Amino acid sequence: MDTTGTCKYCGQTRAVRVPKDSPEEVIDETATAECNCPGAKTARKVENFMDKVVEIFEDIPEVSKLAQEAIGLINNNKIQKITIMPIDGTKVTISSNLKGQLKITRERKIKKEVTE
């Protein structure tokens, strides 16, 4: 059905097409997903990033949760960078640059040493 939804970031209303009898939440979510205001754009960007974070931590969902929480804090400008050291020996760094671009790195250092 065609109806009018409200973007939850800018409050702008827009015409949206949703399945019949959709609840207000779904209607507003659709309007938000189609809105091009900075708030909605940032939310979409973060959502995509979160999907990638979940992939990176497929093997340790507990750390995935922590990382997602940290991303929330980075996005709210509460922290700039965080390093997590999971027990598996990898090192995770989550940061945001001056443009607000989020970055996550999970690395495993391999050191080979031989003595006679």
Ligand SMILES: [Zn+2]
């Ligand atoms: Zn909007």
